[in-house]
Amino acid sequence: KNTAPSPAAMLLRRLRRLSWGSTAVQLFILTVVTFGLLAPLACHRLLHSYFYLRNWHLNQMSQEFLQQSLKEGEAALHYFEELPSANGSVPIVWQATPRPWLVITIITVDRQPGFHYVLQVVSQFHRLLQQCGPQCEGHQLFLCNVERSVSHFDAKLLSKYVPVANRYEGTEDDYGDDPSTNSFEKEKQDYVYCLESSLQTYNPDYVLMVEDDAVPEEQIFPVLEHLLRARFSEPHLRDALYLKLYHPERLQHYINPEPMRILEWLGVGMLLGPLLTWIYMRFASRPGFSWPVLLFFSLYSMGLVELVGRHYFLELRRLSPSLYSVVPASQCCTPAMLFPAPAARRTLTYLSQVYCHKGFGKDMALYSLLRAKGERAYVVEPNLVKHIGLFSSLRYNFHPSLL
Numbered sequence: 001k002n003t004a005p006s007p008a009a010m011l012l013r014r015l016r017r018l019s020w021g022s023t024a025v026q027l028f029i030l031t032v033v034t035f036g037l038l039a040p041l042a043c044h045r046l047l048h049s050y051f052y053l054r055n056w057h058l059n060q061m062s063q064e065f066l067q068q069s070l071k072e073g074e075a076a077l078h079y080f081e082e083l084p085s086a087n088g089s090v091p092i093v094w095q096a097t098p099r100p101w102l103v104i105t106i107i108t109v110d111r112q113p114g115f116h117y118v119l120q121v122v123s124q125f126h127r128l129l130q131q132c133g134p135q136c137e138g139h140q141l142f143l144c145n146v147e148r149s150v151s152h153f154d155a156k157l158l159s160k161y162v163p164v165a166n167r168y169e170g171t172e173d174d175y176g177d178d179p180s181t182n183s184f185e186k187e188k189q190d191y192v193y194c195l196e197s198s199l200q201t202y203n204p205d206y207v208l209m210v211e212d213d214a215v216p217e218e219q220i221f222p223v224l225e226h227l228l229r230a231r232f233s234e235p236h237l238r239d240a241l242y243l244k245l246y247h248p249e250r251l252q253h254y255i256n257p258e259p260m261r262i263l264e265w266l267g268v269g270m271l272l273g274p275l276l277t278w279i280y281m282r283f284a285s286r287p288g289f290s291w292p293v294l295l296f297f298s299l300y301s302m303g304l305v306e307l308v309g310r311h312y313f314l315e316l317r318r319l320s321p322s323l324y325s326v327v328p329a330s331q332c333c334t335p336a337m338l339f340p341a342p343a344a345r346r347t348l349t350y351l352s353q354v355y356c357h358k359g360f361g362k363d364m365a366l367y368s369l370l371r372a373k374g375e376r377a378y379v380v381e382p383n384l385v386k387h388i389g390l391f392s393s394l395r396y397n398f399h400p401s402l403l
Contacts, residue, residue: 026284027296034300039308047402048249049309054403062390062401069388073116076123080157083126101138102224103204107194108145108212110152112391118143118154118212120388122162125216132221139221140202144194165197184356191334191362192351195344207339213389214246214335219318220384224338226321227380237326237378241343241370244329244379245336246387249311250403254302260327261310268305273298314382329377331367336385346375 043051047061104125108118122141129136143164145155155164167190181189191209198207206228210216232238254265276297280286286293305313317323339347350369356362370377390400 023284023286023290023293027293031300034304035307039304043308046309046312048252048311050307058401058403065402066390066400069115069120069390072120073114076116076119077157079123080119080161083161100140100202100204102206102208102228103140103142103198103202104208104210105142105144105194105198106210106212107190108143108147108152108155109190110147110149110155111212111389115389115391116154117389118158121210121212121215122158126161128216128218128221135225136221140204142198142201144190144197146190146193163201165194165201167193182357184358184361188351188354188356188362188365192348195339196348199341199344199348203341205341207341207344208245209334209337209339210385211335211389213387214385215388216336217318217384217386219321220245223321223324223380223384227324227326228338231326236376239343239376240340241347241373241375241377242329242366243326243338244334244377245338245384246333247330247379247381247383248333248387249383251330251332252309252311252314252381254306254310258328258330265302265306269298269302272301272305276301311382317382325381326378327381329367329370329379331364334363334366335387337366343375346373 040051043049044053045057045061046052106118106121106125111117122143125141129139129141132139141162143155143158143162144167145152145164146167147155148168155166158164195207195209198204198209208224227243232240232243254261273294274297277290277294280293280297281289317325347366347369350373351362351365354365354369356365366377369375390402
């Protein structure tokens with residue numbers, strides 16, 4: 001009596017028929033080698049990759065980052081000690097501009113000693129402004145010191161070179177600040193003070209609010225020039241409340257609750273899938289076209305880009321200012337925010353209507369206002385500043401880490 005073979009036996013029989021030249025076997029081997037061997041070996045030290053071996057590398061990389069930051073802080077200190085003060089001969093970009101096109105306001109508090117975060121930020125801006133030359137003559141640096149104590153050495157040093165607004169130069173009551181105010185509300189009030197001071201002092205077209213641990217990237221001024229003079233003339237961007245110049249790298253993956261990224265991810269598959277399919281068909285000498293192979297390579301490329309890290313592929317956009325993308329903003333974070341002057345005035349009004357506390361910082365307050373007030377905001381990708389501060393001004397951090 002004949003009995004039908006079991007499903008397991010049939011599957012085993014089919015597997016035996018597969019040869020090394022089979023498309024399915026080749027693609028399976030490619031998947032195993034890529035995601036099981038090559039990508040982990042190549043990416044295990046990439047901080048923002050899924051293949052990153054945190055337990056192996058994080059502590060060492062964090063310590064190396066801190067040591068490098070200390071060296072750069074010392075270099076920034078020497079930079080200003082050797083620079084002629086505002087009373088002497090200084091570059092034209094360093095002097096006050098009557099009515100600047102862009103005010104770069106750096107908000108500073110007295111942070112962890114030795115790192116000189118604000119000196120690193122201002123020295124980099126100064127260097128980039130010098131490189132920019134006449135194109136940046138309408139740019140003005142402005143320091144906003146919101147440290148309550150008088151011990152902010154770096155702010156005192158910078159006052160020789162940069163116009164400074166000191167929030168607590170008089171008594172605290174002069175600014176309506178209650179010493180018992182929680183740190184999140186104080187940070188918001190400091191932000192409001194600095195934004196308002198920038199508008200009142202210079203009446204610029206744009207205000208770039210930069211926190212004192214956000215070092216500008218080399219391309220910041222050419223990219224801003226392109227974005228503000230070309231891209232922001234488009235109707236849907238013209239009336240934006242703000243443009244963020246930074247979003248944390250750890251939050252830049254495709255698997256995120258942001259619909260625009262899903263569309264971009266699908267676009268990666270649609271672009272790389274056909275290309276990889278054509279390469280495979282050509283080198284494997286496969287006749288014709290295969291939809292299953294196209295689907296495989298589309299999913300393969302999407303998975304590879306996500307697992308290696310979207311952040312690293314975004315870096316390719318730095319090849320040209322026109323390649324930078326502008327997408328709807330999410331709530332975190334505020335190291336560098338660009339405000340058109342009319343939007344900055346609306347922001348001052350909005351922020352005066354909210355109270356910040358733990359779990360509802362100024363970044364969340366700004367984001368919550370978008371829907372409440374019917375406003376729009378955007379973020380530029382890739383980032384135009386690097387966040388170098390591992391010591392928060394809001395929370396004690398005895399074990400600073402890159403993640």
